[in-house]
Amino acid sequence: MITPYHPPIKYSVQIDKHKTSISLEPVFWDMLVKEADRLALPINALVAQIDAERIQADTPPGLASAIRVWLVSQA
Numbered sequence: 001m002i003t004p005y006h007p008p009i010k011y012s013v014q015i016d017k018h019k020t021s022i023s024l025e026p027v028f029w030d031m032l033v034k035e036a037d038r039l040a041l042p043i044n045a046l047v048a049q050i051d052a053e054r055i056q057a058d059t060p061p062g063l064a065s066a067i068r069v070w071l072v073s074q075a
Contacts, residue, residue, distance in 0.1 A: 015048045
């Protein structure tokens with residue numbers, strides 16, 4: 001088990017056929033995977049959904065930050 005204080009790790013994802021990477025702490029990645037499973041969505045589809053929401057913000061954060069905020073708001 002990785003400690004919750006582990007530094008970010010790069011994960012590869014695909015958004016609308018565009019490959020990119022995001023750096024997330026493993027605890028956030030695990031939360032993202034669990035939410036994708038709960039919603040019955042592929043991880044790439046959930047990330048694309050979060051990405052679409054974040055770019056609508058007045059001052060869009062980076063994708064990794066948006067994912068963290070989205071995950072916390074689901075709790």
